[in-house]
Amino acid sequence: MREVVFDTETTGFDPFNGDRVVEIGCVVVEDYIPTGENYHVYINPERDMPTAALNVHGLTEEFLRDKPTFSEIVADFRDFCGDMKLVAHNAEFDMKFINWEMENLGFSTYPASRSIDTLSIARRKFPGANNTLDALCKRFSIDNSNRVKHGALLDAELLADVYLELMGGRQTGLGLMSEEKDVSKTNGASLEITRSFREPRAHSASEEELKRHKEFIGKIENNIW
Secondary structure: OEEEEEEEEEOOOOHHHOOOEEEEEEEEEEOOEEEEEEEEEEOOOOOOOOHHHHHHHOOOHHHHOOOOOHHHHHHHHHHHHOOOEEEEOOHHHHHHHHHHHHHHOOOOOOOHHHEEEHHHHHHHHOOOOOOOHHHHHHHOOOOOOOOOOOOHHHHHHHHHHHHHHHOOOOOOOOOOOOOEEEEEEEOOEEEEEEEOOOOOOOOOOOHHHHHHHHHHHHOOOOOOO
16 A cells, blocks of 8 residues: 655745745655655745745745746656645645645645545544644654654655554554464465463462361251262
């Protein structure tokens, strides 16, 4: 199962009010494990950069001025994603921007069923907890020390690690401590089965216990034996 974990940086919160995508970062995962296939691009939004957005991701108008526009990268982005599911943290936000950009250029948009929202997954697993990307990295002991500002590729890489943990982590078994391990075959694949063993206990009754049991049996009236 191959999926694309992705993140965007933008000039604001609402594409319908003129905000645009300025960065896209994608990481392909297979069975929740990153494959090393990445896609990253900075995008010229063809507009100014509001201070609030600049404080989040640090991408200036000057830096983005010579970068390609969305119309110049859309084909590559779509080719990279192919027909894979799109995984994002607060997916509605990122999908809204991507779909607005594509629809403006005459491309078909991605349906909601195409996306997987890790924020929704985290809220179901940890109701009432802080489920930001930084908070989840801390919960799962994922190093996010390089995340001084938001960056689409770095955030996608961190999210890929978080997604893996949300879906069960790298551990395939129950993680029980054991003293002995058996290896069986299941559908042709090796399966490690963990068993824990204890020293045998002494179960023989003592002479005193046997005497007391015999006395007890003798006191039972109308027994069925």
